[in-house]
Amino acid sequence: MIDINDLSLGRNVEQIINNYLKIYDRIEKGSPFTEVIVQSLLPVNDVYGLFAMHTNKGDFILEINKPLKAICTQRGCTYMDLFSKKMVDDQGRLRKDLSVDHLHLNSLDYQDWKQGIEHLIRVY
Template sequence: MTKKTFLLLFTWLTAVTLYAQQDKSPKYSTYYYQRASLFESLPVTSEDIIFIGNSITDGGEWHELFNNPHVKNRGISGDTTQGVFDRLDAIVNGQPAKIFLMIGINNVPQNEPADTIAAGIRLIVQKIKQVSPETQIYVQSLLPVTTYYNKFYEHTCHWKEIPEINQKIKTVTEKEQVQYIDLFSHFVDAEGQMQKQYTNDGLHLLGKGYLLWKEIITPYL
């Protein structure tokens, strides 16, 4: 074997090894798989009201807020539209009574345009309708964010884009004939960012924020 042939073979083997390692890398975070595996083991029944989303949903003590054991939290911190779609079977196979969905803010740092985020939500809605046609679907708008705290800047720097994303989401709900819930207008300040009384990091909610959220959606429960 010549030196040149050896080098070519070595380069090829290195590339194959690196590709194999990349192919085996997890698609989502370890926390995603921890939560998703738990949700696969927990029952969902036709009496249940399910909250699906990312860290903002994950942080809510929904059954306590509504004093209802049938209200169940299926939020996962860091989740995206694709992540929700990929774990939807564990929820919709139980044919829940209602699903409240809020997802998309973690797609924004990936530079996904509003149309792409809305399309991901549409796929989620369509799958719910297909597998569990009796489930009432409530798609909630994204919340505003604020740059005030200089945290989560990869999210909060996109604050001007959120109204457009919400408009695209609303259009999806109209086409799919499901309920759209506007949370954004209740949390936004005069400049278009999250009111500081509801957050201490610009992205996630304080207790007062969850209480307002509860107040907004109570009529739909």
């Protein structure tokens, strides 16, 4: 996802949230009747040290997800929580069984994600 990559490149939480706001404003201006769905950042797991510049950003992911949800509440868009309790272990990390590399979901979990998106799209 773009934001975990932004974090790995050294962008801070404020920069990332501001980018979300710019994107939302651009959509609202260019296509005011478009229903916007904002997805939270996924959890990561840093236990094995793979993709260290990405998987060491767990605390920042939470710092981004909270204002994203608030932005959706304020602006009337839908927030899709991908950092849910069913995705994380008791330490708040991406569950090991959901990923082979502790950053990307496995194919079955991508299918679950896809179904969640399809459900939201059907609502609109």
